[in-house]
Structure formats: structure tokens, C-alpha cells
Amino acid sequence: MIWFDLVTPKSVMFFKNLIKMLEIKGKEVFVTAREGAGYSEIVELLRLHDIAFHTIGEFGGARLEDKLKASIDRQFALMEFIRDKNVEKLVCLCSVDANRVAFGLGIPIYNFYDIPLSDYVSDFKKALPQARLTLPLSTKAFRPYMVPCEIFERFSLEKDQIFEYHFLDVLIWLAEFIPDRNYYDAVLRRYGLDPNRPTIVVREEEYKASYVMKKYPILYEGLEIIKDKFDANIIAIPRYEPEPLQELLPFATVLKEKMIVQHLLAFCHLFIGGGGTLNSEACYFGTPTISTRSFVSHYDKLLIDEGLMKKADTVDELVTLSIDNFGVRTDADRVFGAMNLELDKLVEEIIR
Numbered sequence: 189m190i191w192f193d194l195v196t197p198k199s200v201m202f203f204k205n206l207i208k209m210l211e212i213k214g215k216e217v218f219v220t221a222r223e224g225a226g227y228s229e230i231v232e233l234l235r236l237h238d239i240a241f242h243t244i245g246e247f248g249g250a251r252l253e254d255k256l257k258a259s260i261d262r263q264f265a266l267m268e269f270i271r272d273k274n275v276e277k278l279v280c281l282c283s284v285d286a287n288r289v290a291f292g293l294g295i296p297i298y299n300f301y302d303i304p305l306s307d308y309v310s311d312f313k314k315a316l317p318q319a320r321l322t323l324p325l326s327t328k329a330f331r332p333y334m335v336p337c338e339i340f341e342r343f344s345l346e347k348d349q350i351f352e353y354h355f356l357d358v359l360i361w362l363a364e365f366i367p368d369r370n371y372y373d374a375v376l377r378r379y380g381l382d383p384n385r386p387t388i389v390v391r392e393e394e395y396k397a398s399y400v401m402k403k404y405p406i407l408y409e410g411l412e413i414i415k416d417k418f419d420a421n422i423i424a425i426p427r428y429e430p431e432p433l434q435e436l437l438p439f440a441t442v443l444k445e446k447m448i449v450q451h452l453l454a455f456c457h458l459f460i461g462g463g464g465t466l467n468s469e470a471c472y473f474g475t476p477t478i479s480t481r482s483f484v485s486h487y488d489k490l491l492i493d494e495g496l497m498k499k500a501d502t503v504d505e506l507v508t509l510s511i512d513n514f515g516v517r518t519d520a521d522r523v524f525g526a527m528n529l530e531l532d533k534l535v536e537e538i539i540r
Contacts, residue, residue: 189216190538191270191278191295193286194241198465200233201361202281202300207239209535220244220269220286222262227428232446244269245285263289279538282322296327298538302357303464304339308489312342319343328537332357335486351537355527356487358468363529367454367473375452376421379441386420386457386515389449389470390440392427393462393481407462407480408436410506415439417511420457425449425466457515460506464488471496474520476513480506494523 190210194200200221207217219239223231224247234241245262248255262285270289278290279298290297299322307314323329323343330351331340340350373383381387392407415422422440426433434442443449450469453459459470462480468487470477477497479488484499491497496518500506 189218189274189276191273191275191286191290192217192219193266193278193280193283194219194221194230194234195283195285196281197229197233198357199281199283200230200237200239201465202357203279204237204239205361205531206535206538209531210538213535213539215539218242218273220266222247222285224249224258229427229446236446236448242269259285267293277327277538282318284318284321287322287325291325297322297325298328298330299323299326300330302332302335302487303485304335304343306483306485308484308486310336310339310342314483315343330534330537332487334490353530353534355529356468356472356490356524358465358472359524359527359529360531362450362469362472365450368451369455371448371451372455375447376423379423379443381421381423381441386418387423387452387455388414388418388420388458388460388510388514389423389425389452389456390437390459391425391461391463391466392433406500406503406506407460410480410500410503410510411437411440411460413503413507414510417507418514423452423456425452427463458510458513460510467491467497471518472520472524474517476516476518478506478509478513491523496520496523 192203210217219241221230221234221241221243222245223243227247244265246258248258266285266289275295277296277298278286280286282299282301287297304319305314306316326345328349328351329340329345330353333352333354337350376383424433424437424440424442426442430442430444453470453475454473456475459475459477460480461467467477467479471491479497479499492499498509498513500509
């Protein structure tokens with residue numbers, strides 16, 4: 189039995205096809221997840237994609253003490269839950285709780301990770317807490333090609349424990365995705381917006397995450413200016429509770445329910461994001477994309493160097509880049525078309 193612990197929205201998207209492929213090969217799989225007050229995005233995504241799961245434990249929020257307590261409580265709950273299960277191995281995107289439990293119980297750990305450092309060079313002072321607490325415990329670690337192998341080796345791994353794959357993570361679920369203009373139009377009409385009007389979609393940074401130092405104001409202050417520069421719909425995709433975001437952005441339409449946002453990313457005229465996954469997805473569709481993230485990861489650097497994404501570090505830069513890039517689509521196929529999506533090889537490496 190293969191255990192998947194999915195604790196971020198990205199992990200749901202990344203593993204959903206791999207889980208199906210494993211089941212087709214006759215492997216028994218079970219999925220655990222977490223939620224909490226104001227943090228239901230993961231379980232909503234699991235339901236949206238019809239993935240059976242068990243909710244174990246909660247998200248700890250923004251305070252470090254709350255995070256620690258929630259993590260300790262969840263580790264105990266996970267240990268109790270899997271005690272009588274014949275777990276062959278754990279597969280995850282560096283879930284701290286699951287790694288600690290699996291390591292303690294002697295269960296092999298297969299970690300996937302594309303952001304070991306909040307830095308695109310090799311400054312280990314910027315190693316993410318999740319990486320420090322999980323990668324050294326790996327039986328096998330999977331890395332995308334733009335993250336140097338040497339970085340994974342510095343997390344106490346040998347070369348033969350590290351498996352490289354030759355694509356950006358979002359390709360694993362976008363390769364077969366077909367954007368639907370009717371879906372896009374229907375969402376806008378449902379929120380009282382005109383689908384024929386240009387649209388700006390925004391996503392704030394994951395400011396409650398342990399690797400983000402604080403809530404940076406660039407996006408919020410920049411949008412106050414941008415809203416007067418364009419005759420456009422502004423749609424905000426919330427990370428946490430929608431109500432506080434609506435208070436911050438009273439001029440924007442804040443989505444209230446879980447939906448397939450990739451349709452919005454594909455057809456909007458500009459995407460401004462403070463994270464990584466949706467930024468990469470927007471780039472895949474050739475949508476002009478501006479990152480307001482507080483750091484640049486290895487895959488961010490790749491997208492920036494290839495001209496698919498711009499980086500704004502100040503309000504003035506955000507406004508200027510928005511004006512210069514609004515509606516100017518990029519040649520994403522040139523970059524993503526050269527990647528090699530070999531899911532069968534990933535599945536075989538997981539089974540092995």
C-alpha cells in the first residue's frame with residue numbers, strides 16, 4: 189500500500205494523475221490531507237478531482253506556536269491512523285508531518301521537491317524549513333532539472349538517491365488540459381462580470397507559510413493604482429479566507445468557491461501572482477505574468493530568463509510592468525514544448 193500525504197493545493201494537482209496510474213497498475217493507494225479554519229483549499233481540490241482521502245489533523249495558521257502544536261498533534265494522529273495499515277512507502281511533496289511519522293516507523297520515504305531554497309543560487313541560509321525537515325530523511329528524492337543535483341546532495345543525500353525529471357512541475361497536470369472559453373465566460377457572468385471586457389487575475393503570496401517572512405504590501409498597493417489604469421475586470425483568487433482579501437481589495441471580485449482556475453489563467457489578459465504554481469501555470473498558457481513573490485526560486489529564474497515571466501520588487505515596477513505587458517502574450521510552447529514528460533518513468537521509480 190502506497191501512502192500519499194497531500195498538504196498543499198499543488199500536491200493534489202501534481203499527484204492526481206500519478207495516483208490514477210498507480211491504481212491502474214494494481215497498486216493500492218490511500219491519501220491523507222489536512223484542513224483548518226480558513227484553509228479548506230486542499231480538501232476542496234481533492235473533492236473537485238474526485239480523489240478519495242482521509243482528513244487527518246489541521247493547518248496551524250500563521251503563528252509559529254500554532255504551527256508547531258498543529259504539527260505535533262497531526263503527527264500523533266497520523267501515527268495512530270496508519271498503525272494497522274500495511275504501508276509500503278510514503279510519497280509526498282516534502283510533507284513534514286508525514287516524513288517524521290514515516291521515518292519514525294521505518295517506512296521508506298519518496299520526496300518530490302522543486303523549491304529546496306528560497307533562492308536560485310546555493311545560499312543554504314535560505315533553505316526552506318520543509319526541505320531541512322524532510323529531504324535528509326528521503327529514501328529517494330525527485331528533483332526537476334533546473335534545480336542542481338548538488339543542492340539535493342547537500343541535504344545529506346547520495347547521487348544514487350536522487351532522480352531527475354525533465355519538466356517544470358505544472359506540466360504534469362497541464363499537458364492534457366484543454367482551456368474552455370465557455371467555462372471562463374460562465375464564471376465571469378456568475379460573478380456579474382462582462383467576459384468581453386479585459387480581465388486581470390491576481391493571487392496573493394502564501395504569507396502564512398513558514399518560508400514567507402511577512403505579508404508584503406506590493407500587490408495590494410500596486411493594485412490600488414493599476415485598477416485606474418485599465419478598463420478591466422480584476423479577479424482575485426484567495427489563498428485563505430476570502431473575506432479579508434475582499435476588504436483589502438474592495439474594487440476586485442474575490443472568488444468564493446473552488447473552481448478550475450486554469451481556465452481563467454488561460455484567457456485573462458494579465459496575471460499577477462505572489463506564489464509559484466499559478467504563476468507557472470499562467471506562463472504555460474502564454475499569459476503575460478508578473479511575479480510579486482518575495483524571492484526567486486530556481487523555476488522562477490527559469491521562467492524569467494526565458495521571457496515568460498516578469499519580476500516586480502516595488503509598487504512602481506509592478507505598475508510599469510502591468511502597463512507594458514498587458515495583453516502581450518508570450519511564446520510558451522518554445523519552452524514547455526521542449527520538456528520531456530515521462531510519467532511512466534516516474535511511476536516505475538515510485539513502484540521500484
